Amino acid sequence: MKLSHLKIANFRGVQSATLLLPTHTVLIGDNNTGKTTILEAIDLVLGPDRLNRTPPIDEHDFYQxxxxxxSPTTASPVAIQLAVAAGATDGGTAVAAAGGALAGAAIPGVAVPAPAATINAYRIEIVATITELSEEQVARFGDYIEFWNTDLNTMTGGAVLAEVDAANKTPALRVTFHxxxxxxxxxxxxxxxxxxSLEEGGAPVFFSRKDKQICGFLYLRTIRTGSRALSLERGSLLDIILRLKDVRPQMWEDTIAAVASYSVASDPALGLTGVLESINTALKNYVPKEWGIEPHLKVSNLTRDHLRKTITAFIATGEGAHAAPFYRQGTGTINMLVLAMLTIIAEDKQNVIFAMEEPETAVPPYAQKRIVHEVRQLASQTIFTSHSPYVLEEFALEETVVLTRAGGSLRQATISLPDSIKPKRFRQEFRTRFCEGLLARRILVAEGASEADAFPVACRRLAELRPDVYSPLEALGICTVDAGGEKSIPDLAKLYRDLGKRTFAICDMQSPENWTLINAQVDLLLMHGEAGIEHLVLRNTTDAAMRRFVALIEWPPHLIQKYPIPADQAQAALDDYFKGTKAAWGIADFLAQCSEAEIPQWIRDACMALKKxxxxxPAAIEELAAAVASAPAN
Incomplete structure (x- = not known):
């Protein structure tokens, strides 16, 4: 079983989204992009227990x-859709049909109010297309089976038998949540x-809880799922496992009887029984015994529901015999416990869609990779979200879905490597060069290691000194990526821009040809006129700043021989020092100890330009570049 296509409208921060999902998927993007919204949407349409909440949705689940x-007389959205499906024009006619022709119709779950003059467009709608159905699922849902074209990724309408048997056609089921x-x-x-059933007219047919259980969607949310995993609450993981294995523990009556026979603080030495007896004596002076006598304390209110919420598993901690409630264990332990229970469910069902948020939470890298590997083996489809490079590198490029959201429109993109970035290099440098950019919303492509290290430090230092004027790059949502050379800037910027991210670049003076290539791929090009950022800093800082830094660092022996008293030749000595400490934070350390006036004006202007x-x-960005960069002369 596989969720191939998902359509979302007016849910949370997503006004519209249409997604195609591979068999194994990791959803990535900056925070608040919509990753959790997608999983919650799938849970609404396929989760067997999601609609048991009261109410199942609230005001904050609607877009904006x-x-x-x-108008308080607005027609029910479902009634309107039924009228439209029956042939009414979308608009006032549909509403009239919803309130008139359908008024009083006995449609389960659909309330039809009086006619209204306007249509209620504020409806959450989620449509899931499920493919690769098992024989059991095809047999159960036979009346509603359609066919999915695996080549075109669309439904096949009105297919004849010959077409249905084609290799690129597969049985599919569409389910709609309203x-x-x-x-x-x-x-x-x-x-x-x-x-x-919504499109063919007549009464809509519900996709029931039992139908959802046959489909099998498991959603691991660390906090919500883990907090009651090993309790007997309805819908807990332990309860699901017991139901799957058809285990109905007949323990309630015996447990209630045993608890009822125990009276709390019945020992007279404790003094509580004497107080209760006094209350009982006073009570008899006012009311007959039929009204209630002999107050005493019990352990619980003795109902099955109360016991379900109270009974919980204990787990031994450390090497001793002491046990504590499972929810008092460490976060990583709870996560692994929940995962173990979910694998039991997956093994029993053998045809499930498994969604998991951030498997890296509170577990070390080797465990993260193990989780992904095991879950992929167990489930027919997996959908992860993650911010961890150790998780992301377990997925192929075509399995990595990059999400971007502009306003209420959520879009997906897949990673397409430019010719200059080979797959082998992408894998080798994934953790150090590519991963952080894939997870960010905005990217600053730096020419080399010195720029990638030094410029963010300078912005952070300026923000500490003048927070009203400057901002650190992290606060702006900007990730700095080392291009590894000026020739790689255009392709690297294009890689991220094609994924829907805003791109910027910082570099030294470029040839007219490379300037044109870079400028075409970025929203803002920050280019100074020096041969390197070291020259830019040393030629535009103060002698006091250089002398202070000379006294702070430990000089390498070969430079001590060349500059016996570095302070006397501070600029030349530091120039050699910075050349020898490229990619070792030499220039970054210098900028971190400067005052605002000691940081070159170009860097200050560039920092302000990025903030703006x-x-x-975006239309105003070109004007911002004028103060910090210009096209080189031919």
């Missing part, structure tokens, strides 16, 4: 919090339907 028109506000009940409603570029409209 808008869930109703101003969430809406019901003004008559003044509450939120949510239902899941077979999509075809991240806080102004």
């Amino acid at each position: 919090g808008k869930y109703a028109e101003a 969430g809406w506000y019901d003004p008559e009940e003044d509450d939120f409603e949510a239902k899941t339907y077979f999509s075809r 570029a991240c806080t102004t409209a």
